[in-house]
Amino acid sequence: MSTAATYTEFATREAYGVSPTYERLSRAVAANPAIHELLETVPEAKRQPNLLFGVVRLLGGPVDDPAGFHDFTVAHWNEIAANLRVRATQTNEPGRCAVLLPVLAKLPQPLALLEVGASAGLGLYPDRYSYRYGDRLLGTAGPVLECELTGTEPPARLPEVVWRAGLDLNPLRVTDPDDVGWLDALIWPEHEHRRERLRAAAAIAAADPPTLIRGDLVEDLPALAAQAPAGATLVIFHTSVLYQVPEPRRQAFEALVRTLPGHRISVEAPGVVPFDGLPPAPDDTLHNVVALDGVPLAWARGHGQAMSWFAD
The missing domain is CATH 3.40.50 (Rossmann fold)
Structure with missing residues (x-):
């Protein structure tokens, strides 16, 4: 599945009706080729929405503003990528x-x-x-x-x-x-x-x-x-x-x-x-x-x- 399709599916099937913030952000990432290019530098298993959004939040980046998310992700990509590689979505719900x-x-x-x-x-x-x-x-x-x-x-x-x-x-x-x-x-x-x-x-x-x-x-x-x-x-x-x-x-x-x-x-x-x-x-x-x-x-x-x- 392409990166765009992955984020669109997450917005539609997981975030819709549950998290308006993540639904909006997922749709923005799905339409953002610059973020796709960055994500393609890490293994496919590390490109999932929950992991990316969690890492950005952990590092103090914004997730409620797609434009701010884009700017933060581009500016801090090396640190984000390093965290993506070593972390997993260990949601302990x-x-x-x-x-x-x-x-x-x-x-x-x-x-x-x-x-x-x-x-x-x-x-x-x-x-x-x-x-x-x-x-x-x-x-x-x-x-x-x-x-x-x-x-x-x-x-x-x-x-x-x-x-x-x-x-x-x-x-x-x-x-x-x-x-x-x-x-x-x-x-x-x-x-x-x-x-x-x-x-x-x-x-x-x-x-x-x-x-x-x-x-x-x-x-x-x-x-x-x-x-x-x-x-x-x-x-x-x-x-x-x-x-x-x-x-x-x-x-x-x-x-x-x-x-x-x-x-x-x-x-x-x-x-x-x-x-x-x-x-x-x-x-x-x-x-x-x-x-x-x-x-x-x-x-x-x-x-x-x-x-x-x-x-x-």
Whole structure:
């Protein structure tokens, strides 16, 4: 896909109705050959809108003014490019736990959670957050994660988690101000509620840090999974991660994870983890497929704000 098409699709399918600032900026970048030329000097995987916009925000550049964004990007390209090469879109959105919870609550308790692509590990605390599904409130502590849930009843209980661990090529630490600054830069401009959630979730993780391992999702996953305690249900999960993994490595992961014990929850775009016979998505915006052990269950929005259950 061309750079122009990538930014147009991001504006149309991801930012539309969610972030007017990023929708406007994406359309401006799509029509800006000078920015395209600069982006073509970095690997294709490093040209994605979320990564570019996050780096510019981290470096103090404007994203609310396309002309100012253009001038800043051209003037500071060497520094921007250096950050693009070493950083990844490690959006650690606690809100995604709201689409994991209906699946986790149905599994045999207690749980041992292992997240692939864990970033700072904020997705490893579904038992420490509260949730609002319509008029149903679940939980009494932590940030309240709101999700528009259709097609199934909200879960009646929080999961019991006795072990939590994460695997990431570059794990982030919630106790490191620079790492938290990068997570903040990845939050879209208008989403102050997500910044508040980030701070609240980071405080929970800092008080009881998970095991975060720097490693590869194929080479290092079996050894980490083997550390899960006996008597707990191992759940390996990943949310909006595999699109960053090259196709051959993705296939190797798919083959490996089927051999491991326990269960696997995937929350990925349908082109990343493909399934046959999916029902139509609720609308034209980008939705992920929530699946358990390779069986698709529901559509979900990228930040966990909505879930449409379609499985029996």
